[in-house]
Amino acid sequence: MAATPRRIAxxxxxxxxxxxxxxxAGRVLRPQTETPPFPxxxxxxxxxxxxxxxxxxxxxxxxxxxxxxxxxxxxxxGLPVRFVNIxxxxxxxxxxxxxxxxxxxxxxxxxxxxxxxRYTRAYFDAGLVLISSSATPIGSISQIxxxxxxxEFGSAADAEARLxxxxxxxxEMRPYELTEYALDAVRLGEADAALTDAISARLYLRAHSxxxxxxxxxTQAPFAAAVALERASTWKAxxxxxxxxxxxxxxxHLLSRWL
Amino acid sequence: xxxxxxxxxxxxxAAHRAPLQPQQTVLTEQPHTCVHTNLIDExxxxxxxxxxxxxxEMGATTIVEFFPWAYIERTEDVYDWSQxxxxxxxxxxxxxxxxxRLGLVPGWARPGDTTLNYFPEDAFPDFAQFAVDFxxxxxxxxxxxxxxxxxxxxxxxxxxxxxxxxxxxxxxAVYQPLHRANPDVVVLAGALAPTLEPDGSPxxxxxxxxxxxxxxxxxxxxxxxxAIHTYxxxxxxxxxxxxDVLNFRRAELLYEIVRQYDNAATPVYITESxxxxxxxxxxxxxxxxxxxxxxxxxxxxxxxWDWAETFCLWIFRYPRPTGRYPDYFTLVTPEFQLKPIYxxxxxxxxxxxxxxxxxxPPPAE
Numbered sequence: 001m002a003a004t005p006r007r008i009a010x011x012x013x014x015x016x017x018x019x020x021x022x023x024x025a026g027r028v029l030r031p032q033t034e035t036p037p038f039p040x041x042x043x044x045x046x047x048x049x050x051x052x053x054x055x056x057x058x059x060x061x062x063x064x065x066x067x068x069x070x071x072x073x074x075x076x077x078g079l080p081v082r083f084v085n086i087x088x089x090x091x092x093x094x095x096x097x098x099x100x101x102x103x104x105x106x107x108x109x110x111x112x113x114x115x116x117x118r119y120t121r122a123y124f125d126a127g128l129v130l131i132s133s134s135a136t137p138i139g140s141i142s143q144i145x146x147x148x149x150x151x152e153f154g155s156a157a158d159a160e161a162r163l164x165x166x167x168x169x170x171x172e173m174r175p176y177e178l179t180e181y182a183l184d185a186v187r188l189g190e191a192d193a194a195l196t197d198a199i200s201a202r203l204y205l206r207a208h209s210x211x212x213x214x215x216x217x218x219t220q221a222p223f224a225a226a227v228a229l230e231r232a233s234t235w236k237a238x239x240x241x242x243x244x245x246x247x248x249x250x251x252x253h254l255l256s257r258w259l
Numbered sequence: 260x261x262x263x264x265x266x267x268x269x270x271x272x273a274a275h276r277a278p279l280q281p282q283q284t285v286l287t288e289q290p291h292t293c294v295h296t297n298l299i300d301e302x303x304x305x306x307x308x309x310x311x312x313x314x315x316e317m318g319a320t321t322i323v324e325f326f327p328w329a330y331i332e333r334t335e336d337v338y339d340w341s342q343x344x345x346x347x348x349x350x351x352x353x354x355x356x357x358x359x360r361l362g363l364v365p366g367w368a369r370p371g372d373t374t375l376n377y378f379p380e381d382a383f384p385d386f387a388q389f390a391v392d393f394x395x396x397x398x399x400x401x402x403x404x405x406x407x408x409x410x411x412x413x414x415x416x417x418x419x420x421x422x423x424x425x426x427x428x429x430x431x432a433v434y435q436p437l438h439r440a441n442p443d444v445v446v447l448a449g450a451l452a453p454t455l456e457p458d459g460s461p462x463x464x465x466x467x468x469x470x471x472x473x474x475x476x477x478x479x480x481x482x483x484x485x486a487i488h489t490y491x492x493x494x495x496x497x498x499x500x501x502x503d504v505l506n507f508r509r510a511e512l513l514y515e516i517v518r519q520y521d522n523a524a525t526p527v528y529i530t531e532s533x534x535x536x537x538x539x540x541x542x543x544x545x546x547x548x549x550x551x552x553x554x555x556x557x558x559x560x561x562x563x564w565d566w567a568e569t570f571c572l573w574i575f576r577y578p579r580p581t582g583r584y585p586d587y588f589t590l591v592t593p594e595f596q597l598k599p600i601y602x603x604x605x606x607x608x609x610x611x612x613x614x615x616x617x618x619x620p621p622p623a624e
Contacts, residue, residue, distance in 0.1 A: 093414065158546075159598065199538070
C-alpha cells in the first residue's frame with residue numbers, strides 16, 4: 001500500500017498524540033520525586049544509651065563509640081546530628097514511624113525485620129572470641145580438646161561451651177564468677193584459653209596491654225545501622241558514610257578510643 | 260504437573276507432631292511460682308508443648324501469655340484462634356494455669372501510618388468486643404485477663420502521651436462485658452512499667468503517679484486485681500524501696516497505694532519480675548548475681564509478701580534471639596538449652612538441694 005501524503009500526515013498526528021499522551025501519563029503516573037535523605041535538614045539518630053562503651057549518658061551528655069560514629073557520619077555528610085535516646089523496645093518503632101532517620105544502637109542484623117528496615121554493612125563484630133597466649137595460640141574449637149577453657153559462669157560463652165562438650169572430644173571447662181577472672185586465669189596460667197564476648201575481651205586487653213595474646217572469633221554478632229526500608233536514599237547516604245569511615249581508618253580510630 | 264507437585268510434596272519433611280500427653284500435674288513446693296512465656300510467636304506446635312513441659316518441670320504453676328488482638332482479629336470480625344487454641348490446649352494438658360494479657364491493635368482499628376501499639380479511643384468498643392469473644396471462648400480455661408501492657412509508657416500507646424484517665428476509660432469499656440461473658444473472670448489492670456518519668460515526659464509517667472491517677476479517675480470500679488511489674492535492675496531484692504528508686508521492692512509502694520484506696524481488698528499479682536545478666540546493659544547484673552538475687556526474691560515473696568498471688572519471672576524463652584538485652588532475661592535459650600538460672604529456680608521450687616559451688620575461686624596474682 002503506497003504512503004499517501006494524507007496517510008503520512010495522519011500518522012504524524014497519531015504519533016504526536018501518543019507522544020503527548022505518554023508525556024502526560026508519565027508526569028501523572030511517575031513516582032513522586034524521592035524524599036531527600038534527611039528531610040528535616042539534620043540526621044536524627046536513635047540510640048539506646050544504656051550500653052557502655054557504645055552509648056551511655058555521662059554527666060547528662062551522651063557518650064560512647066556509637067555517639068562518636070553518629071557524629072562522624074554527620075560530619076561526613078555535612079549535616080547536624082540529633083541523637084534521640086530511646087530504649088531498645090522502641091527503637092524499630094521509632095524508625096518505622098519516621099521519628100528518626102536511622103538507628104545506630106548495636107542492632108544485630110535480624111532477617112525478620114527486613115520487611116520493614118534495611119541494614120547497613122556491619123561496623124563491629126561482638127561475637128564470642130577465644131583468647132589465648134600468643135606463645136601457645138588457640139584459634140578454633142578444633143584445638144580445644146584436652147585443653148582448659150575458662151569462661152564466666154552462666155554467660156553466653158558458658159552456653160556455647162556447653163554445646164561444644166557435645167561436639168568435640170573432652171576438654172576441661174573452668175567456670176569463674178566474672179569474665180575478668182576467666183581472662184586472669186589464662187594470663188596467670190590456670191587455663192589455656194578463655195571464651196568471652198569480643199567487647200569484654202577488648203576492654204580487658206586494654207587494661208592489660210603488656211600481655212601478648214591471640215584473639216580468634218568463634219561466633220559472629222555483627223552490629224549494623226538500620227534505616228526504614230522505603231528510605232533508599234537515606235540508607236545509601238548512611239551506608240556510603242560508614243564505608244568511607246572504614247576505608248579512611250576513622251572507624252578504627254574511634255573504636256580504639258572506647259575499646 | 261500436578262503429579263510432579265505431589266511427588267515434590269512428599270520430599271517436604273513432615274511437621275513434628277505434638278500429641279497431648281496424659282494429663283500432667285505441676286509438682287512444686289512454691290505454688291506462687293510463675294513465668295511469663297512467649298508462645299504466641301512460636302511457629303512449631305511441638306515447641307509450644309516443649310516449653311510448657313519445661314515450665315511444669317521447673318515447678319511453675321502459672322504462666323502469663325500474650326494474646327494480641329492484632330494477631331487474632333487481623334480482619335474485622337474474622338477470628339483466627341488457631342495459635343491461641345494450641346497454647347491453651349497444651350497448657351491445660353500440662354496442668355498449668357494461664358493468665359492472659361490482651362493488647363496490640365489490628366490495622367483496621369487504627370490509622371494507617373501508626374504502629375501496632377497505637378490505640379485510638381474510638382477503637383475501645385471494638386477491643387471490648389474482642390475481649391468478650393476471647394473470654395467466652397476460653398471460659399473453661401482462663402479466669403485471669405490483663406488489660407494492656409505498661410500503659411504508663413508512650414511506646415505502649417504508639418507514642419501517644421500516656422493518660423491514666425484514658426486507660427481507665429478502656430477498663431470501663433471492658434469490665435462489665437467481660438464479667439457478663441465469664442462471671443468468674445478476674446480483670447487485672449496496671450501492669451505498669453517501673454519508671455521515674457516525670458509529668459510531661461514524652462516517654463512515660465512514673466508508675467506510682469500513674470496508679471494514683473488511675474484511682475483518682477475512678478479505676479477502682481473497673482478492675483478486680485492489680486498486676487505489678489517489678490524489676491530489681493542492679494540492686495539486690497532486699498534493697499529498701501523509695502519513690503525515686505527503681506528496684507524490686509518498688510512493688511511495696513504500689514501495694515501501699517492499693518491499700519490506701521480499698522483497704523487491700525484488691526488482690527495483687529506480680530506478673531513480671533526478675534534480673535537481667537547482659538554483659539553490657541547498665542541495668543543488668545552478672546549471671547551469678549542474677550541467680551542469687553532471683554532466689555532471694557523468691558524467698559522474699561514467700562516470707563514477706565503474703566499479699567502477692569503470683570510471682571512471675573520475665574521471661575521463660577524467646578522463639579528467636581533478639582540480639583539484645585531481652586535475651587538475657589530468659590531462662591531457656593531458643594534452642595531449649597537450659598540456663599543455670601532455670602536449674603536454680605527449679606531446685607528452689609521443687610525443694611531440691613542446691614548443687615554446691617558453681618564456679619571456681621578467682622585466680623591469684
